[in-house]
Amino acid sequence: MKRPRPAPSLRLQLSLWLLLPLMGLLAFDAWLTYERAMSAAHIAFDRTLEASLRAMREGISLREGRLDVDVPNLALELFDDQAGPHIYYRIRDEDGATVTGYDDLPMPAEAPLRLYRTVFYDTVFREQPLRMAAQPLPVHDVGSAHTRLVWVLVGETIEPRQLVARDILIGSLLQELMLVTLALGIVWLGVRRGLRPLNRLSDTVARRGTQLDPIEQKDLPAEMKPLVQALNQYMDRLHGMVQARKRFFADAAHQLKTPLAIIQAQSELALRERDGERVREHMRLLHGTVRHASKGVQQLLSLSRLEPDAGYVPTLRPLRLDTLAQGVALDWAPVARGSDVDLGFEQEGPVAVAGQAELLQELTGNLIDNAIRYAGRGAVVTVRVALDGGVPRLQVIDNGPGIAPAERDAVFGRFYRGERGQAVDGTGLGLSIVREISRLHGATVVLGDTPGGGLTVSVCFDAPEAGTAG
Incomplete structure (x- = not known):
């Protein structure tokens, strides 16, 4: 070995x-x-x-x-x-x-x-x-x-x-060797004394255990301050990651606590029933609860991966935003028909952006999902992609009840659903995911009113560089 x-x-x-x-x-x-x-x-x-x-x-x-x-x-x-x-x-x-x-x-x-x-x-x-x-x-x-x-x-x-x-050289060399030996001894003692602050820093870090508080820079030599600053920055990032994991576990517990209790109750009721039709009804409700819990877990995992403390960096490549959004709208068309919602798509010429296709598909899907859920039956939802003033813009427009201006900042928080959202089956995480994906792409999300009533969600990207093609 x-x-x-x-x-x-x-x-x-x-x-x-x-x-x-x-x-x-x-x-x-x-x-x-x-x-x-x-x-x-x-x-x-x-x-x-x-x-x-x-x-x-x-x-x-x-x-x-x-x-x-x-x-x-x-x-x-x-x-x-x-x-x-x-x-x-x-x-x-x-x-x-x-x-x-x-x-x-x-x-x-x-x-x-x-x-x-x-x-x-x-x-x-x-x-x-x-x-x-x-x-x-x-x-x-x-x-x-x-x-x-x-x-x-x-x-x-x-x-x-x-x-x-x-003879002169030998005498001079003996004298200089003696001086060099003394100088090395002095240097050795000086280096040993000069490294004491580094040893104290090592002992300080070793005694901290799991603490992630910044290390004090008081009485440190100037040469060691960049090292301590780098350590503090690293611990700050590590603290953010730990807090993100804690938030994820807390959110998961919050999100799964009620569905798991409902699943347990519904499964117990199904086991007690002898009538096959009633058992099927309980299983249908059970299936809906499991689907709701599964979607909540998926959104929690996605949000945990995208938030700033996770350190995730997307791979941005030139792509056609209009083509991507049209494909997502087609995928959601059956869901819209099942909810009696008229889902349409509009575009004004080709629109190119730099982005990661999977994340932008998730962003568009969450916006369409929210519009279908909260606009209500009989609503009209339009996905629009345009180049307004040289700025690529993705919009999801509905004619539903909309969101009051006082709530438009709060709806981006986790699990916030507002008064009208309580009656709708949802997790309250969709817009949080939209905001994080927009941040990773350098885009901004704006909530506005639809002319005639409703909500318009606009995602504005940076202007594309010259020569970018889809």
Whole structure:
């Protein structure tokens, strides 16, 4: 069985993110320190090179047109403590001929412009890196007043310089490693102390149990406030969902309590009857009650799914509102005929909206159902779809008793049926569902009077975007 990976430690991650850049900075500083040490070593050792070159210069003379060279011991003893035998020199005349020393010891790439001026340069001689000093100087023959130009070159291997630079680097690295170690300890303690508010927040959330009240943001660091705000928003949404579930259970209990009691009473009466016809009458009433309860449960489930706290987001696609409404009207035509209601459909050209077909069908069906139930027998109900002033509009118009203006806001509440609705078989949820479906589509529901008497329910959608087609 594969073991679960341990949870990553925020403290360890913060420490690593600080340690890795510090190590990179330490490496970069080590390179800079070594370069500075080599530069300092060059300055110090170049003085020795120049002193040796001057000592050698004292041993050069011109006699009867011939160069004599006597390299003094002092010129070589200057290097005994540093380089031992790794010393190279060369004295050459102005024609390039070597008077003494190593013939292939390289000259500087750029010759100095002034006499007696020493030029220092790096080169490789016999596969060894050398630090060289070169100086041009005139040599005078006192007897003949003749003067010749002579080059004096002295070089040494750079091991002594590297040793000095390495010693400086090691000392600097030890000091910096000690400082980095202390800095990491301080950072570790700082991170540990800085994470205390997060630990306190974790303990606070753990102790809350099932409470969904907002977390207090008092005395919180500024960096943690966005996290706490996000937690509070999440708990607010969760609280809304919990309240929605509680409302659903309360509504279900309210809606089913009476039908279940009636079903029980009617079934008991049916069981007591011996007359088949009376049993059939009780079963017919029982069937009506069950159908009423079933419709109420379906509407409750639909309303619970659509309300804002449920977080439901419909999939809106371009569709023809007139075609959809006409199809729903045809489906309800048999119900209208059975209730002696004249159900008609009108449209003024094609009307396109962005919506979810199933929800708009449910909306239209609830409006037609309410109109058939409350308009009464012999009423005329018209489903109308039009584009009024560029605004798509779905209307269900009846010539029934209508709704008093004082009740038009209340009828959108759950289970509200008004005084006239008490005599009609219904649940009082139809307009609540219509309002929620309209909200999800960005539409508004308006209740108005029908000319000549009755109720007109208008659902106004947003104007369609250019190019939307059905």
